[in-house]
Amino acid sequence: ILNVEQSPQSLHVQEGDSTNFTCSFPSSNFYALHWYRWETAKSPEALFVMTLNGDEKKKGRISATLNTKEGYSYLYIKGSQPEDSATYLCAQASGTYKYIFGTGTRLKVLA
């Protein structure tokens, strides 16, 4: 993998459903993996920064895992709510100032 890739590109889920997305990244020159939530007409908001293989982080109903050896991270949302509707971006940092972003996963939670 040469680029940061996210899947799916978009998805719709019903309120209350749990869902997850994938971020795949080059496993070489790995420094950190970031997740951001980007609501329409707002600024992207940092969710997690993960650095160690096996890292798991949690913020409310949202959690993320990291596998640096195989080059992927999962973002999980438990019990999705309409306010979770946003684009979720991941970015690989190969150094302090070098971030490569994926194209994002657009989530729509239907009430």
Next chain:
Amino acid sequence: GAVVSQHPSWVICKSGTSVKIECRSLDFQATTMFWYRQFPKQSLMLMATSNEGSKATYEQGVEKDKFLINHASLTLSTLTVTSAHPEDSSFYICSVLGAEEKLFFGSGTQLSVL
């Protein structure tokens, strides 16, 4: 975290004119700011790293004479698109590197060049 304000939110200009975009760090002294560009259905692409009091560092393929960056203070960086052309129409967004190495973003500027 840092609060970042970016203006304007959108701008329409005629081909050949210059457009200035401001990025302010409201509660954080930012020695480094980043400028990104996003074309439709593509990812955020780093254009340049803006360093307070010194020259910006541009990514490969980004014309420094076309995209002028000024970072004269710890709270303000500006991006000026000079002699804008329709192919410069894009979404431009700035960010600040804050605590825990998280990026804090402005809300972005949609530029349309007619």
